[in-house]
Amino acid sequence: MGIEIMRRLEAIAKEAALQRSVELFSVELKGQGARKILRVTIDKDPAVSIADCAGMSRDLSAMLDVEGILKGGYTLEVTSPGIDRPLRNKADFIKYTGKLAKIVTKAAAGAKDNCFTGTIVSVTEDAVSLEDKRATVEIKFPDIIRAKLEIEIK
Structure with a gap:
């Protein structure tokens, strides 16, 4: 995927995270065609709940459908970094x-x-x-x- 598409996906995910009061941890896009997987990782103190992931998934899916960035279908996964989270910076x-x-x-x-x-x-x-x-x-x-x-x- 192109850099511009990733920037747009990250901007949309960041907006959805802001609306949900969670932190956008990472955005990854893997695969091609209808087998694309958009994995969005969110974080929150003290912890991300299943309800946070489900709500983010609904909101982000609707926003992505309106934008029409990902052609040919995709699978959206919203997750937390987990208790063994990466330390990035x-x-x-x-x-x-x-x-x-x-x-x-x-x-x-x-x-x-x-x-x-x-x-x-x-x-x-x-x-x-x-x-x-x-x-x-x-x-x-x-x-x-x-x-x-x-x-x-x-």
């Missing part, structure tokens, strides 16, 4: 300070490991610090390949 790390996270980094020369799991203890302008049972490690944002919250069982 510095704001996410700040929001979840004190939570357990897993971070995969670029392989550094001489490094023993490029996968770290620990509690987010601090976030600076250019790095996040994780603390596990052994030590605290500082990871620079440009070195992060992917990060997500881990499920904590207490």
Whole structure:
């Protein structure tokens, strides 16, 4: 799909999310023809409910039908990021300070490991610090390949 179509889809999804008082987390469009899947992920404090997803789905579907952007049919999926949500940027790390996270980094020369799991203890302008049972490690944002919250069982 073209960049312009994705921008329009994101703008419409953002408007629907605003009307529903939820945060637009992500918009993905996969597949082709009648097999297109539009996956919209929403977030809300303290949690996204089934009613939030159903309401967003109804509103967004109606808005997309009026706009007529997706030709040939599509399947709309509205979901939450889940409890093991991805951490995408510095704001996410700040929001979840004190939570357990897993971070995969670029392989550094001489490094023993490029996968770290620990509690987010601090976030600076250019790095996040994780603390596990052994030590605290500082990871620079440009070195992060992917990060997500881990499920904590207490």
